[in-house]
Amino acid sequence: xxxRGFVAVKDVTLSVNEGSIHALIGPNGxxxxxxxxxxxxxxxxxxxxxxxxxxxxxxxxxxxxxxxGLVRSFQISAVFPHLTLLDNVRVALQRPSGLAxxxxxxxxxxxxxxxxxxxxxxxxxxxxxxxxPATELSYGRKRALEIATTLALDPAMLLLDEPMAGMGxxxxxxxxxxxxxxxRNRTVLMVEHNLNVVADxxxxxxxxxxxxxxxxxxxxxxxxxxxxxxxxxxxxxx
Amino acid sequence: xxxxxxxxxxxxxxRTSSMVIGAVVVAALMAAPFFFYPVLLMxxxxxxxxxxxxxxxxxxxxxxxxxxxxxxxxxxxFTAHAAKVWGWEPLTSILLGMAGAAAMGFVIGFLxxxxxxxxxxxxxxxxxxxxxxxxxQVPFTHGEDGIQGVPRxxxxxxxxxxxxxxxxxxxxxIFLFGFFAIWRIVHSPxxxxxxxxxxxxxxxxxxxxRVDRYKLGAFVMSAALAGLAGGTKAIVFQxxxxxxxxxxxxxxxxxxxxxxxxxxxxGPIVGAGFVIALQNYLAASDFPVTVLIGIIFVVCVLLxxxxxxxxxxxxTKRKSKQSA
Numbered sequence: 001x002x003x004r005g006f007v008a009v010k011d012v013t014l015s016v017n018e019g020s021i022h023a024l025i026g027p028n029g030x031x032x033x034x035x036x037x038x039x040x041x042x043x044x045x046x047x048x049x050x051x052x053x054x055x056x057x058x059x060x061x062x063x064x065x066x067x068x069g070l071v072r073s074f075q076i077s078a079v080f081p082h083l084t085l086l087d088n089v090r091v092a093l094q095r096p097s098g099l100a101x102x103x104x105x106x107x108x109x110x111x112x113x114x115x116x117x118x119x120x121x122x123x124x125x126x127x128x129x130x131x132x133p134a135t136e137l138s139y140g141r142k143r144a145l146e147i148a149t150t151l152a153l154d155p156a157m158l159l160l161d162e163p164m165a166g167m168g169x170x171x172x173x174x175x176x177x178x179x180x181x182x183x184r185n186r187t188v189l190m191v192e193h194n195l196n197v198v199a200d201x202x203x204x205x206x207x208x209x210x211x212x213x214x215x216x217x218x219x220x221x222x223x224x225x226x227x228x229x230x231x232x233x234x235x236x237x238x
Numbered sequence: 239x240x241x242x243x244x245x246x247x248x249x250x251x252x253r254t255s256s257m258v259i260g261a262v263v264v265a266a267l268m269a270a271p272f273f274f275y276p277v278l279l280m281x282x283x284x285x286x287x288x289x290x291x292x293x294x295x296x297x298x299x300x301x302x303x304x305x306x307x308x309x310x311x312x313x314x315x316f317t318a319h320a321a322k323v324w325g326w327e328p329l330t331s332i333l334l335g336m337a338g339a340a341a342m343g344f345v346i347g348f349l350x351x352x353x354x355x356x357x358x359x360x361x362x363x364x365x366x367x368x369x370x371x372x373x374x375q376v377p378f379t380h381g382e383d384g385i386q387g388v389p390r391x392x393x394x395x396x397x398x399x400x401x402x403x404x405x406x407x408x409x410x411x412i413f414l415f416g417f418f419a420i421w422r423i424v425h426s427p428x429x430x431x432x433x434x435x436x437x438x439x440x441x442x443x444x445x446x447x448r449v450d451r452y453k454l455g456a457f458v459m460s461a462a463l464a465g466l467a468g469g470t471k472a473i474v475f476q477x478x479x480x481x482x483x484x485x486x487x488x489x490x491x492x493x494x495x496x497x498x499x500x501x502x503x504x505g506p507i508v509g510a511g512f513v514i515a516l517q518n519y520l521a522a523s524d525f526p527v528t529v530l531i532g533i534i535f536v537v538c539v540l541l542x543x544x545x546x547x548x549x550x551x552x553x554t555k556r557k558s559k560q561s562a
Contacts, residue, residue, distance in 0.1 A: 040444065066446035078444070080437040091434040092445050094427055100447070103428035103459070110427055153445060 009034050009211040016157075016204075021179065021188045023198045023219075026208035027231055032191040033075055035208070036159050039189075040072045041065050053156065069156035073146050073163065075191075081135035085126055085145055088134050089117040092152035120148040124178060140167040144175060151182060158182070160190040164197055176201055199223075207231070267410055276406045277474075282514045283413040284471040289494040289506030290420050291463035296492075297501030298424055299456045300436040304359040304488050305346060305366025306464050309339040311483030312369060313465030318385040318478035319378055328391045328399055332412070332469035339465020340458050342369070347457030351450055363485060370483045384479030388472055405474060412470050416463050421503060423459060432456055493531065497538050499545030508546050 009031040016022045024032050037043040039050060041062045050058045052070050060068075080088050093113045094100040102109070121130050124144040129137060134145060143163055150158060163179065164172050176197055179188060192198050198205060198219060205222045207215040209231040215222045222228055270279055288310050295301045313335030320331040350361040373379045380386075390399035399405045423429050435442045435449050442449055472478045481487065490513070498509025513531065520527045542549045 042440070042443075061448075062443045063446050063448045066444055071446070072444050074440070074444070078438055078441040080434050080441065082437060083434065087430070091430065091442070094431060095446055099427040100431050101428055101452075101455070103423045103426045103455070105426055106422070107425045107427055107430055110430065149445070 305362030307487035313468035335469025343461020499548030
């Protein structure tokens with residue numbers, strides 16, 4: 001997967017290997033979310049190319065990219081606030097199961113999806129809240145619900161935008177375990193500020209600053225790079 | 239906005255009680271022509287269905303169309319022409335009107351759906367005004383005169399619709415069919431996706447939904463049902479005129495829906511009943527109807543924004559929360 005040349009992000013050549021957990025880090029305003037928006041087509045690159053599983057997706061629409069199995073989460077938690085947790089996950093399950101366009105049938109037919117939806121909710125430890133509207137969840141739990149909803153599509157590749165932001169200590173441990181589990185047969189690209197999580201989880205790290213790639217490699221390589229330290233600290237203090 | 243109805247569907251106890259209420263209402267509607275003037279009732283039923291169709295779009299998809307008169311009035315012309323000039327059977331004529339409205343809905347919806355909020359409203363308004371101008375110019379609509387003297391005919395060649403009661407029950411059946419169709423759409427897998435799109439469109443897109451198609455689908459359904467109402471009105475009143483395609487009609491249906499309660503299933507019916515009854519009773523007096531309706535509109539927006547039914551539902555919800 002690669003792309004080159006953007007407005008807010010330029011000359012970023014990023015390749016994510018299949019089956020790896022890849023982190024995208026960098027100071028605020030580095031262009032991490034822009035890269036996500038470009039990859040998932042919520043923005044269209046002015047120049048460059050994006051390739052997913054060997055196919056050029058540069059000119060595709062967001063929904064098409066999602067259908068190919070490249071599914072994202074959002075920085076600001078993206079749930080359907082007035083739907084219950086169960087309904088939130090079911091919305092994601094409806095499309096692949098072909099139940100999304102049937103306007104002449106009762107919504108009771110969606111009960112067929114309940115079992116799978118509960119499995120997914122269970123995987124993020126939210127089963128006891130399944131009947132609550134999503135808006136009543138704490139921030140961290142909303143993030144967990146979002147991951148469950150994303151997983152419902154069984155995507156080949158997940159893009160997680162700061163999955164741990166605003167989470168408490170235990171939640172972070174739980175979501176880390178979950179990401180590790182789901183990455184066994186999937187590719188994960190995540191933006192994350194918590195460097196402990198990045199060190200712990202990710203096979204490879206790309207550091208972005210002012211829209212350009214600063215450093216790329218394993219966490220150890222990247223963390224020793226003086227340019228990375230400078231970007232994070234302003235100046236080097238050692 | 240539509241949370242109330244959603245809870246209603248999910249609680250089995252409330253559901254059975256609402257079914258009982260529904261049965262009582264249907265029985266009352268069956269008996270109504272023996273107590274009220276049938277023509278007034280039929281007028282209310284036609285406008286109530288029109289408002290329900292409009293509400294499907296604003297209440298459940300969040301799209302404010304300012305051009306729904308084009309579907310209502312357009313269907314009235316198609317139906318009137320088929321029944322009068324071609325001598326078609328009334329139900330087939332109405333279905334033709336409905337199909338015509340659906341086709342118009344596809345074209346207008348296709349052009350408008352890409353824009354949101356006020357821009358969406360303006361595009362629908364502009365396109366419906368173009369249609370109103372066409373209706374003024376083309377020969378088959380007879381310009382300012384409209385199509386007059388449309389025969390009611392015999393339903394399926396058997397039931398004589400010139401009998402007021404027969405006409406009333408047919409109108410009621412069509413209304414109930416339309417209302418059931420909307421109820422079914424709202425509580426269907428498709429309706430579920432509409433709800434999700436209204437709640438968080440970007441998230442729906444990121445889950446792979448082509449939201450434009452869902453919106454267009456809902457737009458066409460809404461247009462078709464507005465057409466069903468318009469076609470029926472043409473048979474009931476035996477004419478189709480420019481009044482029904484003009485923007486004032488689009489404004490009126492917005493008023494009815496807002497007054498009754500946007501996003502509630504029965505709100506538009508209450509709103510339509512209220513407005514039509516008011517117009518009817520004030521028609522004989524010297525008091526200008528538009529002034530009164532304007533005042534009611536302002537009061538509604540300032541004091542009870544959820545509309546009549548919306549406020550009642552909110553009150554009962556709060557009460558049940560207190561008692562729980």
